[in-house]
Amino acid sequence: MIAVVLARLALAAGNAKQDKLLKYLNDKTQRFILARLNFCFVRFGRVCLWALVVGAVPAQQSLAQLAPSQDGPLNEMKQIPQRVVSLNLCTDELLLALAEPHQIQSVTWLVKDPSLSWMASAAQAYPSNQGAAEEVLAFAPDLVLAGAFTAPATLVMLERLGIPVIKLNPPKTVAAIKLQVQQVANLLGRADYGRRLIRAMEHDIANLPPLATDASGLRALLYQPNGLTAGGDTLVADIMRVAGLENLAQLRNYPNFTQLPLEVLVLERPDLLILGEYMPQLPSLAQALLTHPVLRQSFIGHKTIVVPSQSWSCGVPHAVEAIKILRHAAIAAAKV
Amino acid sequence: MGLRLLGHPSYRALCMSLWLLMLVLLLVSVSIGRGPLDVLQAVRELMAGEITPGTLVFTELRVPRALLGMFVGASLGLAGAAMQGLLRNPLAEPGIVGVSGCAALGAVLVFYTGLSGVYAMALPLGGIAGALVAVVLLYLLSGARATLLTVILAGIAINALAGALTALVLNLAPSPFAFLEIIFWQMGSLSDRSLQHVGLSLPLMLVGWGLLLGAARGLEALSLGEETAVSLGVNLGRLRLYVIMGSALAVGSAVAVSGVIGFVGLVVPHLLRPWVDYLPGKLLPISALGGAILVLAADILVRLMPTQNELKLGVVTALIGAPFFLWLVYRLRREMI
Numbered sequence: 189m190i191a192v193v194l195a196r197l198a199l200a201a202g203n204a205k206q207d208k209l210l211k212y213l214n215d216k217t218q219r220f221i222l223a224r225l226n227f228c229f230v231r232f233g234r235v236c237l238w239a240l241v242v243g244a245v246p247a248q249q250s251l252a253q254l255a256p257s258q259d260g261p262l263n264e265m266k267q268i269p270q271r272v273v274s275l276n277l278c279t280d281e282l283l284l285a286l287a288e289p290h291q292i293q294s295v296t297w298l299v300k301d302p303s304l305s306w307m308a309s310a311a312q313a314y315p316s317n318q319g320a321a322e323e324v325l326a327f328a329p330d331l332v333l334a335g336a337f338t339a340p341a342t343l344v345m346l347e348r349l350g351i352p353v354i355k356l357n358p359p360k361t362v363a364a365i366k367l368q369v370q371q372v373a374n375l376l377g378r379a380d381y382g383r384r385l386i387r388a389m390e391h392d393i394a395n396l397p398p399l400a401t402d403a404s405g406l407r408a409l410l411y412q413p414n415g416l417t418a419g420g421d422t423l424v425a426d427i428m429r430v431a432g433l434e435n436l437a438q439l440r441n442y443p444n445f446t447q448l449p450l451e452v453l454v455l456e457r458p459d460l461l462i463l464g465e466y467m468p469q470l471p472s473l474a475q476a477l478l479t480h481p482v483l484r485q486s487f488i489g490h491k492t493i494v495v496p497s498q499s500w501s502c503g504v505p506h507a508v509e510a511i512k513i514l515r516h517a518a519i520a521a522a523k524v
Numbered sequence: 525m526g527l528r529l530l531g532h533p534s535y536r537a538l539c540m541s542l543w544l545l546m547l548v549l550l551l552v553s554v555s556i557g558r559g560p561l562d563v564l565q566a567v568r569e570l571m572a573g574e575i576t577p578g579t580l581v582f583t584e585l586r587v588p589r590a591l592l593g594m595f596v597g598a599s600l601g602l603a604g605a606a607m608q609g610l611l612r613n614p615l616a617e618p619g620i621v622g623v624s625g626c627a628a629l630g631a632v633l634v635f636y637t638g639l640s641g642v643y644a645m646a647l648p649l650g651g652i653a654g655a656l657v658a659v660v661l662l663y664l665l666s667g668a669r670a671t672l673l674t675v676i677l678a679g680i681a682i683n684a685l686a687g688a689l690t691a692l693v694l695n696l697a698p699s700p701f702a703f704l705e706i707i708f709w710q711m712g713s714l715s716d717r718s719l720q721h722v723g724l725s726l727p728l729m730l731v732g733w734g735l736l737l738g739a740a741r742g743l744e745a746l747s748l749g750e751e752t753a754v755s756l757g758v759n760l761g762r763l764r765l766y767v768i769m770g771s772a773l774a775v776g777s778a779v780a781v782s783g784v785i786g787f788v789g790l791v792v793p794h795l796l797r798p799w800v801d802y803l804p805g806k807l808l809p810i811s812a813l814g815g816a817i818l819v820l821a822a823d824i825l826v827r828l829m830p831t832q833n834e835l836k837l838g839v840v841t842a843l844i845g846a847p848f849f850l851w852l853v854y855r856l857r858r859e860m861i
Binding site for chain 2: 413414415446447449450451452454455457466467470471472473474475477480481482485486
């Protein structure tokens, strides 16, 4: 109860102050000062409120933000955005792949890390952000791209300050990637370029080396750090399907990402073991699972393939690379 | 007291039955798991010298897990009994007084900096170093004539510091997975450990057990009071050194491979003490057996629970241990009034 009252008070104080100031302040520098003020007054209230609300508000809210078939915010932009800031690794990649360089204001610090993103070198040219509202405001963006799980408090704050925010849900199929690429391309005024990228994707998929007839039904299982495997309803599973592999996790009805005990993995005997590597050089218990002696011994002379995380962690055109890696692995595994 | 009315089994019979129970649990432990493994067939294949997925699961996953459960449990039980004897304090326990927490900090430091990747023994040694710091700190903070309160307060402080530093190190660790792994280090688990972990920790644990068991006679004398112990020819300095080094070696290397598993060293000696006429010397060996039994049983339980992701071992031991701890505090309060 006390928390609620405090939150209300803080919000009210923040709003009153803000309304008063808004009448006099208009240009960008002053808006920045305002944002700072806003932070002092509103942050506490927001934090309290979100702490109360976050448990209750289901994820559907973010889903509703981007309904691809309807006239969502994606089609509401009146002008082509010229100062775009991205707050999520995957939206960074989309932005870098699709936008004209002068349209990009800032990307996250993550996308500059070559072990996380295949676009790291392209990203170096732009200032990075760590996703705080203050930082974003300093770039005076006319569009903010965020992921479905980007800190909701930050996004609400940005929207309150009149900055258009678009949340992009991670695509869960290769087809959905194409759809999203085209949507974002349209948004950035790069519709033709988007179509070209999609055609290139389709071309690459159509020209994958063919699987031998007896290679169909090759059962593959993904094993990622922390022992995670990907069942149905994940992009990874769809990429495996497009590559012509049968996903053992899907056959066993594992939902989404499930933790697989090592002994289950060993006893399942997949024809192809796909190890999903993610910063393998850095020590962690999660990573140590991939080097457990039982894996080495039980997959001797067996087909194992390592897929670096950056080739399929995001639903971007680059996911085609993961499809290629897996198709080649499937062909090699069928020969064994 | 109620237990004694039932008649007292001889010490030998008690040891035998605990051994038997431990062996049964060991067998249950290797035959239980989430994978569909026919254990008998795996053993047959193993005897025939075949290598199949079944035998690999048995030797590389099931056996190390059961062995670690036994060894880690024995270390915690033994160290708990010895520390209670040395500090003459029924609440002294590696987890409660922060020895396990500091051991986890030591292990975390060497693991996430990559040191243990270069030199594998660094992992248990890091745990031991952390545990040693905590035992010495505890002894200095609470003094030789520790009251109930000073030991527990010192323990709270050590625990808080170790926990905070562990969280700090994990947050600073370069790996993106590190900071979530605090759950393993603070709650403990034996899942998907390997024979390497057994090989790394067992030799140092054995040395620790040797030192702790070597302190049995001294602790027995100490239970009569310090002056009496000295007059009986006990070298107090050496006794302290044995218990401190022994606990550090046993707990440090155990925590380095399993994370912190709390309350084992508290519950086990307390349950067993009435059965050995409150004699610390006799309590030590059976506390080791009891600790092994408790951890093996808890580890069987987490694998049987229908949770999607396996429950951490420390959750189970805390669910058993914490109410026990409260009851103990309640009883001690009544005694003090």
